[in-house]
Every structure is written in C-alpha cells, then in structure tokens.
Amino acid sequence: MMKPIKKLFQHPFVIAHRGASAYVPENTISAFEAAVKMKADMIELDIQLTSDGYWIVMHDLSLKRTCGLRKKVQSVTLGQIKTLDAGSWFSPQFAGEKVPTLEELLTWAKHKVRLNLEIKGRVKKNSPAIPSLLKTLSKHGMGKEIILSSFDWKILRQVRACDKKIALGLLVNRQPRYRYLREAIDLKAFSVNLPPHKLKKGVSEKIHRLKMVVWVYTLNSLPEVNQYLKMGIDGFFTNFPDLPVKKKILFSRSG
Ligand code: G3P
Numbered sequence: 001m002m003k004p005i006k007k008l009f010q011h012p013f014v015i016a017h018r019g020a021s022a023y024v025p026e027n028t029i030s031a032f033e034a035a036v037k038m039k040a041d042m043i044e045l046d047i048q049l050t051s052d053g054y055w056i057v058m059h060d061l062s063l064k065r066t067c068g069l070r071k072k073v074q075s076v077t078l079g080q081i082k083t084l085d086a087g088s089w090f091s092p093q094f095a096g097e098k099v100p101t102l103e104e105l106l107t108w109a110k111h112k113v114r115l116n117l118e119i120k121g122r123v124k125k126n127s128p129a130i131p132s133l134l135k136t137l138s139k140h141g142m143g144k145e146i147i148l149s150s151f152d153w154k155i156l157r158q159v160r161a162c163d164k165k166i167a168l169g170l171l172v173n174r175q176p177r178y179r180y181l182r183e184a185i186d187l188k189a190f191s192v193n194l195p196p197h198k199l200k201k202g203v204s205e206k207i208h209r210l211k212m213v214v215w216v217y218t219l220n221s222l223p224e225v226n227q228y229l230k231m232g233i234d235g236f237f238t239n240f241p242d243l244p245v246k247k248k249i250l251f252s253r254s255g
Helices: 029-037 102-109 129-139 153-162 177-187 203-209 222-229
Strands: 008-011 013-017 042-049 055-057 114-119 146-150 167-171 191-194 213-216 235-238 248-252
Touching (some): 029 042, 114 167, 129 153, 146 153, 167 177, 177 203
Parallel strands (some): 042 114, 213 235
Antiparallel strands (some): 042 055
C-alpha cells in the first residue's frame, strides 16, 4: 500500500510529465513504466473524454500530433482510439503503442505510483463524467494516491462539489496572484501548480502559509531545478524524471 499523498512529503517531489516523456512517447504505459524505473515520485498525465464517454489518456485535444489522425478526441469513439498508433510519431521503435484508457492506467498503476491526472477538454456543467471519474478512482482504491488538476477551474469546482476530500492541484497560467490564491482557497487545493514565470519573490511563502504546496511546470535541466528550489518550490514537473536531484523525506505520517 502506498502512503496517501497528504501523508507523505518528499522534497523535492519529482513528477514525471506525461511519463518519462523525453525518452518514450508521452502518455503511454511505456512512458509510465520508464518513469517508475527512474523512481519518479509521481506521474502526471492528461485525461479527456471520447465521444462515447470514456476517459482516455491524451494531452492534445487533436489526435494529429501523436496519432496522425486529424480529428478531435471528443469526436471519436473509444473503438476508433484503440485502432491508433501512439508511438510511431516518436520513433519506429515504439510503433504499435496504444492510447491507454483510464481504467487500464489505474489497473497498471495501483499501489505502484502516485498519479496526477490533469483533466483536459470540455466537460459540461453537472456532467455525469465527473462522478463517474471519481467512482472509477475509488473502485480502484486509488482516491488517496491521486491528485486531480486542471487549467479549467470550473471543472475543479465540479470535482470539489462531488468530493470534499480528494487532493486538487490548481493549474495556473496567466491569472493574477490574487485570483489564483482566492480560487485555491475556495477549492481547498492541495497544490498550486505554477509556470516558472509566476515564481516571483514571496510567492512560495504565501502559498505555504495557506498550507498548500508549490509545484512548477515544466523544468528540464538541473540548473533550472536548483534555481527554483532556491525560490522555495516543493516539487516540479519534468520530462526527465532521472534528473539527479537530492531527495529527502520531510515528513511521513502513518495512518
Ligand atoms: O500539469 C502540469 C503541466 O503538464 C501543464 O502543462 O501543457 O503539459 O498540460 P501541459
């Protein structure tokens, strides 16, 4: 059994961005396996809905870049998704990689690695897709090993309305500090996930005072990581989860 996210704090927290995506095609089970081998503390990946209501793992809204199909994920069925090759674009060595479903991902990940699921695409207001997502996580017994994040804060509000406890990561892009801090407080977020340009003086301290952690996306070199660690970040998303950072356990509570 893994320690729930809220009970463990390792510093810095290394989060494999779309798996070990510098080495293996992003958002595939092979990329996630590579991240586990590299001892990532967590894997970040993207989920979105197919036209027939299945959650699948994919970053872009269009299937063009990674699967060569000029269509939107939300306009095709799971059956069509399963015919696609998600590996050849990266290298012929990965030809035949499949797009995982959320169910397949959870079956693979159970008690092996923590996950940050970033919700992408359009989710209608009061959509049954959100309760169905939460039900799937709890069916796999992974509610405490998962953090849900999104740039679409309305989606996070839907999640919070359905589940008071699940860890949420507020993804910030251009919004001013007063707005994202207000939102993080309202959502009772676990983490605030910032782009590097938002890491101004005093930001980490302010977020820590709210008892939230600060994660930065996406840092791909050691000098960059060290620069932001000095600014008080707790963790970072990276395509290179094997970056040789020194880790220490800050706290690890049982129960
Ligand atoms: O979740 C952090 C980072 O992945 C956000 O950027 O473009 O990869 O969704 P993006």
